[in-house]
Amino acid sequence: xxxxxxxxxxxxxxxxxxxxxxxxxxxxxxxxxxxxxxxxxxxxxxxxxxxxxxxxxxxxxxxxxxxxxxxxxxxxxxxxxxxxxxxxxxxxxxxxxxxxxxxxxxxxxxxxxxxxxxxxxxxxxxxxxxxxxxxxxxxxxxxxxxxxxxxxxxxxxxxxxxxxxxxxxxxxxxxxxxxxxxxxxxxxxxxxxxxxxxxxxxxxxxxxxxxxxxxxxxxxxxxxxxxxxxxxxxx
Ligand code: ATP
Numbered sequence: 001x002x003x004x005x006x007x008x009x010x011x012x013x014x015x016x017x018x019x020x021x022x023x024x025x026x027x028x029x030x031x032x033x034x035x036x037x038x039x040x041x042x043x044x045x046x047x048x049x050x051x052x053x054x055x056x057x058x059x060x061x062x063x064x065x066x067x068x069x070x071x072x073x074x075x076x077x078x079x080x081x082x083x084x085x086x087x088x089x090x091x092x093x094x095x096x097x098x099x100x101x102x103x104x105x106x107x108x109x110x111x112x113x114x115x116x117x118x119x120x121x122x123x124x125x126x127x128x129x130x131x132x133x134x135x136x137x138x139x140x141x142x143x144x145x146x147x148x149x150x151x152x153x154x155x156x157x158x159x160x161x162x163x164x165x166x167x168x169x170x171x172x173x174x175x176x177x178x179x180x181x182x183x184x185x186x187x188x189x190x191x192x193x194x195x196x197x198x199x200x201x202x203x204x205x206x207x208x209x210x211x212x213x214x215x216x217x218x219x220x221x222x223x224x225x226x227x228x229x230x231x232x233x234x235x
Contacts, residue, residue, distance in 0.1 A: 004029040004187050005157055010059030012049045019045045020056065021211040032179065032188040034198035037208035038234055043191035044086060047159045051083045052076040064156065078107055082155030086162050088146040092135030096126055096145055099134050103149040110154040119148045140171030147178060158182060160190035164197060176201050195233050199223045207232045
């Protein structure tokens with residue numbers, strides 16, 4: 001099967017700092033894959049490189065058959081990639097409903113499948129918060145809203161940067177359920193620091209360290225591979 005996303009040997013810099021030193025990874029359509037690694041390993045930079053926010057200086061990023069490396073982020077979004085950044089970027093003074101309305105965008109090739117009403121039908125928790133200002137939501141509610149907002153453009157590939165960061169365990173379970181639900185219709189690449197969450201919600205994982213992919217494995221294999229977990233992850 002051809003890959004939906006094929007990242008080939010990308011090198012990304014912040015000024016002179018060589019953050020990604022030859023990252024390669026690939027996702028088939030429909031897969032949910034996790035990017036693991038400790039703080040500073042390069043997870044966010046990998047997602048930002050794919051999205052075009054910190055474009056790689058070399059390497060290829062083939063998405064849906066076209067090389068998107070070096071394209072502007074808005075062009076990449078139009079092609080069907082959505083990013084939910086680590087800090088979520090909710091509009092604090094807009095209500096939940098308004099946050100969704102301003103994100104409604106019919107991507108070329110999209111079916112117009114998601115409307116605010118459909119989001120509320122699918123995720124009643126957000127419907128209950130419709131009139132509440134984004135800034136008053138809990139961290140978990142903000143994360144739900146951030147993900148729902150990214151759905152409004154019907155991404156073919158959803159990038160979620162540490163969706164669980166700073167959330168209580170019971171909320172992490174809800175985010176996990178949300179990822180499982182989205183995975184029925186969308187290809188997902190998410191980052192996390194916990195091998196257990198990753199393995200519960202992704203079939204495969206890549207481990208990054210110092211800007212390189214140091215390990216790639218099926219989740220089930222990684223779960224029993226305590227040596228790799230101890231070497232590269234916080235466990
Ligand atoms: P975290 O969980 O802390 O976000 P991460 O695995 O996502 O970790 P990145 O944020 O991608 O890691 O960082 C990779 C490397 O790039 C680190 O050495 C980091 O210090 C550096 N870096 C990240 N953002 C910047 C920036 N804006 N300017 C300079 N260096 C940066």
